[in-house]
Amino acid sequence: MTVRTAGDRRGAVVTGAGRGLGKEIARHLVAEGYTVLVTDVEAALVADTAAELGAEGMVLDVRDAERTDAVAARAVEVAGRLDVWVNNAGVLVTGPAWEQDEATRRLMVEVNTLGLMNGTVSAIRAMKDDGGGHIVNIVSLAGLVAVPGEGVYAGSKHGAIGFSLSTQCDLNLAGHRDINISCVCPDGIWTPMLHDKLDDPEAALSFSGKLLKPAEVVDAVARVLRKPRQVTPVPRWRGPQVRLVDALPDVSLKALPLMVGVGRRQQAKFRKNGVPE
Numbered sequence: 001m002t003v004r005t006a007g008d009r010r011g012a013v014v015t016g017a018g019r020g021l022g023k024e025i026a027r028h029l030v031a032e033g034y035t036v037l038v039t040d041v042e043a044a045l046v047a048d049t050a051a052e053l054g055a056e057g058m059v060l061d062v063r064d065a066e067r068t069d070a071v072a073a074r075a076v077e078v079a080g081r082l083d084v085w086v087n088n089a090g091v092l093v094t095g096p097a098w099e100q101d102e103a104t105r106r107l108m109v110e111v112n113t114l115g116l117m118n119g120t121v122s123a124i125r126a127m128k129d130d131g132g133g134h135i136v137n138i139v140s141l142a143g144l145v146a147v148p149g150e151g152v153y154a155g156s157k158h159g160a161i162g163f164s165l166s167t168q169c170d171l172n173l174a175g176h177r178d179i180n181i182s183c184v185c186p187d188g189i190w191t192p193m194l195h196d197k198l199d200d201p202e203a204a205l206s207f208s209g210k211l212l213k214p215a216e217v218v219d220a221v222a223r224v225l226r227k228p229r230q231v232t233p234v235p236r237w238r239g240p241q242v243r244l245v246d247a248l249p250d251v252s253l254k255a256l257p258l259m260v261g262v263g264r265r266q267q268a269k270f271r272k273n274g275v276p277e
C-alpha cells in the first residue's frame with residue numbers, strides 16, 4: 001500500500017461536490033494543499049462551490065463515462081498528476097421498490113453504482129502509469145446491510161462495495177499496488193439528503209443510529225487518505241453491528257422492523273426539537 005506524504009500532494013477530484021458531504025470533503029482537500037477539481041451535475045452548485053473554496057470547477061454527470069475521463073484528464077492538466085479521486089455523488093429516493101417507477105430505480109443504480117464505477121475507472125486509467133493514487137468511494141452503511149424503505153438505494157450501494165473490493169483485488173493482481181481504493185460507509189449524515197426526509201417514514205432506518213455531522217465523515221476520509229483501508233464504517237461501532245445483522249439474515253429480517261420503529265421515534269423527536277446545527 002502506498003502512503004503519500006504532504007510533499008506528494010497534487011490533483012484531487014470530488015464528484016457531487018456542489019453541496020453536502022462532497023463540498024466538505026473538497027474543502028478539506030483544498031486546506032490540505034491539493035489542487036481540487038470540484039464537480040457536480042448542477043452547474044450553479046459547481047460555480048458557487050468552486051468560487052467559495054478557491055478551487056477549479058467542472059460540470060460532471062457521473063453517469064457519463066466520457067465525461068469522467070475528461071475530468072480526470074483536466075485534473076492531470078491543472079495539477080500535473082491525479083492523486084485523489086473521491087466518488088461522492090449519490091441519490092436517495094425512498095420507498096419500496098415496487099412503488100418506484102423504472103426511471104427512479106435506474107437513476108439510483110446509474111448514479112450510485114455505475115457513476116462510481118465510471119469515476120473509479122477514469123481515475124485508475126489516469127493513475128496507473130503515473131505514480132498511482134487513492135480512490136475514496138463514499139458508500140453507506142446501506143452498502144453493508146438490508147435497509148427497509150431504501151431497498152434500491154441499498155442494492156446500489158452493495159454493488160458499489162462489491163465493485164470496489166473486487167477492483168482493488170484486480171489492481172493488486174495486475175501489480176498496480178500503488179493504487180488504493182477505500183470505501184467509507186457512513187450512517188445517516190445531516191446533509192440536504194436527510195434534511196428533507198424528516199417527514200418520510202420510509203427513511204426511518206437512516207435515523208435509527210447516530211446522526212453524523214459532515215465533519216465526522218470528513219475526518220474518516222482524512223484518516224483513510226493517511227492510511228488506506230478497504231471498508232470504514234462511520235461511526236466505527238456500527239460496523240460490527242451491521243456485519244452481525246448481515247451474517248444472520250433470517251434473524252435480522254425479523255428484528256429490522258424494530259429498528260424502523262426506533263428511527264420513526266427519532267424522526268418525531270427531531271421534528272419536535274429541531275435538528276442539531
Ligand SMILES: NC(=O)c1ccc[n+]([C@@H]2O[C@H](COP(=O)([O-])OP(=O)(O)OC[C@H]3O[C@@H](n4cnc5c(N)ncnc54)[C@H](O)[C@@H]3O)[C@@H](O)[C@H]2O)c1
Pocket residue numbers: 015016017018019020021022039040041042045060061062063087088089090091092111115138139140141185186187188189190191192193194206
Ligand atoms: N446523507 C446521508 O445520510 C448519507 C449517509 C450515508 C451515505 N451517504 C452518501 O454520501 C454521499 C453524499 O451525499 P450527501 O448526503 O452529501 O447528499 P446531497 O444530496 O446533499 O449531495 C449529493 C450531491 O450529488 C450530486 N449529484 C446527484 N446526482 C449526480 C450525478 N448524476 N452526477 C454528479 N453529481 C450528482 C447532487 O447535485 C449533490 O450536490 C452520497 O453518495 C450518499 O449516498 C449519505
